[in-house]
Amino acid sequence: MKRHDTLSRPAVQSLVASRIREVANAGMGRSDVLPFWFGEPDEVTPDFIREAAKAALDTGDTFYTHNLGIPALREALACYVSELHQPVTADHIAVTSSGVSALMLVAQLLLNPGDRVVIVTPLWPNLIEIPKILGAEVVSVPLQLSTQRTDPIWELDLDQLLDALTPNTKALLINSPNNPTGWTMQRAQQQIVLDYCRKHGIWLLADDVYERLVYDVPVGTRTCAPSFLDIADTNERVVSTNSFSKSWLMTGWRLGWMQVPTSLMADLGKLIEYNTSCAPGFVQQAGIVAVERGKDIVAHSIARYTEARNYLYEQLSRPVFREAGIVAPRPAGAMYLFFRIEGETDSLALCKRLVSEAGLGLAPGSAFGPEGEGAIRWCFASTIERLALGVQRLEDFIGKR
Numbered sequence: 001m002k003r004h005d006t007l008s009r010p011a012v013q014s015l016v017a018s019r020i021r022e023v024a025n026a027g028m029g030r031s032d033v034l035p036f037w038f039g040e041p042d043e044v045t046p047d048f049i050r051e052a053a054k055a056a057l058d059t060g061d062t063f064y065t066h067n068l069g070i071p072a073l074r075e076a077l078a079c080y081v082s083e084l085h086q087p088v089t090a091d092h093i094a095v096t097s098s099g100v101s102a103l104m105l106v107a108q109l110l111l112n113p114g115d116r117v118v119i120v121t122p123l124w125p126n127l128i129e130i131p132k133i134l135g136a137e138v139v140s141v142p143l144q145l146s147t148q149r150t151d152p153i154w155e156l157d158l159d160q161l162l163d164a165l166t167p168n169t170k171a172l173l174i175n176s177p178n179n180p181t182g183w184t185m186q187r188a189q190q191q192i193v194l195d196y197c198r199k200h201g202i203w204l205l206a207d208d209v210y211e212r213l214v215y216d217v218p219v220g221t222r223t224c225a226p227s228f229l230d231i232a233d234t235n236e237r238v239v240s241t242n243s244f245s246k247s248w249l250m251t252g253w254r255l256g257w258m259q260v261p262t263s264l265m266a267d268l269g270k271l272i273e274y275n276t277s278c279a280p281g282f283v284q285q286a287g288i289v290a291v292e293r294g295k296d297i298v299a300h301s302i303a304r305y306t307e308a309r310n311y312l313y314e315q316l317s318r319p320v321f322r323e324a325g326i327v328a329p330r331p332a333g334a335m336y337l338f339f340r341i342e343g344e345t346d347s348l349a350l351c352k353r354l355v356s357e358a359g360l361g362l363a364p365g366s367a368f369g370p371e372g373e374g375a376i377r378w379c380f381a382s383t384i385e386r387l388a389l390g391v392q393r394l395e396d397f398i399g400k401r
Contacts, residue, residue: 015129019348019367027355034390035361037351039124039179039335040251041381046297049248052289056282065278067269069095069257073284076291077257084211084222085229092234092259094268095284097276099209099243099256100126104133105271106239109264110203111136115170120156122338122368122375124179127207131173139164142371143183145329145340152329154183154338162196171203177210177225180338180368180377182331184214187226194231194238203237204228209256210334212247212298215306223302225333235261246335247298248290255279255287301381305335308380308387312337315391324398335381338365344374351376358397360390 007013020037027033044050068074074090081088096102103126111117113135119128121140131138141161143154165172172193176185185193197204211225232238243256260268272278290297309331315321316328316339325342344350347364354360365375380387 011132011135015132016125018125020125020363022348023351023355023361023364026352027361030355030359032359033355033361034359034386034393036379036382036390037361037363039246039379039381041246041249041301041335042383042386043249045249045253046294048293049250049286049290053282053286056285061281061285063281065281065284067272067278068265069093069279070281070284073288073291076288080291081229081259084224085227086232086234088229088234088259091262091265094258094260094265094272095279095287096241096256096258096272097279098254099207099241099245101254101276102241102243102256102258103127103130103207105268105275106205106241106258107131107134107136108271108275109268110171110205110239112170116166116168117171117173118161118164118169119173120161120175120178122178122180122365122372123175124207125367125369127173127175128369131171136170139169140369140371142369143178143181145327147327152327154178154181154329154331156183156185156189158189158192161193165196165200165202167200169200169202171205172197173205173207174228175207175209177213177331177333179210179334180336180363180365180372180375181329182334182336182338184225184332187230190226190228191231194228198236201237203239204232206238206240208240209243209246211242213302213305213335214333215302215309216332223298229259234259235263237261239264244287244290247301248294249297249301250286250290253283253286255283305381308382308384309337311384312378312380312387312391315387320395321398335379337378337380338372338375339378340365340375342374347373347376354394354397357400358393360393360397 074093077093078090111134115136117131214225240259244250313330328339351364363377365372
């Protein structure tokens with residue numbers, strides 16, 4: 001009798017479990033632990049967004065919706081994107097059940113087993129592993145931590161990236177501003193990369209979830225990171241994914257969107273049907289209100305995170321931390337400070353010790369690929385008072401090493 005195999009696919013078995021979750025699981029439920037491990041603001045979603053969802057529920061908005069999203073939200077998102085980037089119409093916009101769902105849908109839409117996907121690392125582990133679920137080959141190009149200046153900074157070797165984009169490359173995946181480093185790709189590099197991908201027929205997949213969280217922007221200019229959507233034609237091989245989570249304090253709502261060429265829309269609708277069918281209608285109603293009335297939320301978050309970023313950077317640059325081997329670059333975007341600790345070779349073990357011995361919850365750099373080993377990610381989307389307590393716990397821990 002033939003033996004039935006009860007194991008999952010090899011591609012799934014080989015996935016790396018989230019080390020961020022591994023650390024969080026070691027500290028969740030403990031009231032004495034300060035959690036900075038997840039990429040999540042410490043503020044609840046604003047009242048007017050929550051009230052929109054409640055009102056929709058009260059009117060019975062609990063039924064299935066269109067696969068691609070309700071027309072009113074698609075139109076609102078098209079207007080929002082058009083204000084930030086080039087004009088785009090709603091037939092390029094698809095609503096998804098979270099930003100990470102959008103990323104999975106892109107992978108399902110474009111990738112075959114064996115396809116070569118190039119990514120810039122360190123990188124959020126979901127982005128590293130999602131192509132592998134489809135059987136794609138993932139090739140990483142690491143950012144470099146440059147200390148050849150007054151302030152250390154994460155930088156991309158553009159020549160190294162272009163060398164990695166071989167003729168058989170199917171897609172390039174770029175997250176900018178980047179999780180975990182805060183590295184933000186500038187326009188000149190984007191133009192070179194876009195031109196190269198056009199020439200070689202490579203899909204360009206942009207994870208733009210942190211595009212509104214940029215710092216040191218001159219007064220009077222837009223608060224938005226440089227984007228491929230500023231320079232790409234709407235129907236070429238460029239896909240942008242985004243989320244309501246970070247810009248509008250809606251992490252738990254699980255609502256996102258994609259901008260894609262219209263040629264992909266019919267097939268994308270099929271995939272959404274076979275994944276989640278649709279995003280909940282009452283959640284989409286809240287999304288409309290967030291997009292149309294949420295400018296003040298974005299401005300509030302940027303101001304708050306700028307203060308928090310500056311505080312944490314200045315604290316970790318103090319002599320006590322420098323002498324302990326900490327190198328802390330000031331991030332240009334996102335909501336994280338990704339700092340290296342000289343001599344540390346097991347960031348997962350270190351973060352578990354920080355939880356158990358110091359009551360401090362941070363994310364291990366190894367969670368973001370091998371290039372992140374020796375570093376730690378600290379989400380600074382928090383109050384100064386809470387950050388100060390975390391800094392003191394880190395200082396006390398270092399003093400006992």
